[in-house]
Every structure is written in C-alpha cells, then in structure tokens.
Amino acid sequence: MTLSAFDRAYDELLLRWPVSTEEQDVATPYGPTRVHVCGPAGGAPLVLLPGGSATGLVWFANAPALATRYRVHAVDLLGDAGRTRRQGTAPKNSADLTAWLDALLDGLGLTRTHLCGHSYGAWLAATYALHAPHRINRLALIDPTQIFAAFRPGYLLHALPTLIRPSQDRARAFLAWETAGAPLDET
Helix, strand or coil: CCCCHHHHHHHHHHCCCCCCCEEEEECCCCCCEEEEEECCCCCEEEEEECCCCCCHHHHCCCHHHHCCCEEEEEECCCCCCCCCCCCCCCCCCHHHHHHHHHHHHHHHCCCCEEEEEECHHHHHHHHHHHHCHHHEEEEEEECCCCCCCCCCHHHHHHHHHHHHCCCHHHHHHHHHHHCCCCCCCCC
C-alpha cells in the first residue's frame, strides 16, 4: 500500500516530536481518537487541542519543552484532519462534542487535566470547561474562535472560497492572506 501525500507529511511531522512520543488510539462512542503522548508518566496531564484542519502534531514546536514538565496528550480532533476515525453516529452539536471529549479523557484515565486549545480547539476547550469544570485544572485559549467576538465579515469573505469549494490552492491562498505571507512549513 502506498501512502498518500497527507500520510507522508503526517509521518514526517511525527518525526519532529520527542523520540519517546507514543501514539494511542482511544476508544470513544464516535470512533477511535488518535492521541500523541509524551513527557514523564508522573507529570501533570496536559491535553492539547489543535485548530481546525490541523492535527495534534501541529504542537511539535511546543511539545519538547512542555514534555519536560507535563504528560502531554496532543489530540487529532474528531471529524478533522489526522488519524482519528469517525465511526457510528456523527456528532451533531456541542453536547455531542463534549460527550466525545468526556469519553476521550475517560479513556486516557484523566479525571482532571490542564486543557489548551488553539482556534477551533480553543472553542472546544472553553465549551468543555463550561460543561465539566470539575475536570479542568487550568485552561489556556490561544486565538479562540468565536469565544469573545464573532468573525469579522472581511475574514469570512476571505475564508468563503475555501469553505465552499475546498482545494489545496484555495487553502494556500487563504493561509497566505491569514498569515500576511509568512513562510510556510510544508509539513
């Protein structure tokens, strides 16, 4: 079997993680969720949720430093890029997503955790913290989507072509606009 370009890039990015990183597939009612785990077994748990269209591997630049103190769990989100496989009933609303995250934390054996999310992952983290505050030690939100304000119309106009008819070229053009032309890391 030949690997897709996505799978090759995914595996290449995984090589940028600490050597001790383990991959786990955690059973949930919505399908198995891929989690990348590193750091000391006795470290305080830290769950990292990426933004939309990204995988848990996007935290590669942060993982080595975080793993010196925390037991890092970087999640490939349900229904998004990565190796989490959605099976059974698809989540339809935020209650389904918080139920999925409940099942994921249970499967990881985490009764309490630090929770950090970026963009859509930050929205999910904030939503989850409201749902289950007793399970959260600390919450970190990086560029949270629609937590403190709605999308600006100009942003949505730039995003619309990618949302309506996704393609690699449209995604690259939107990313170049969104990052003001910063150089891209191809992986």
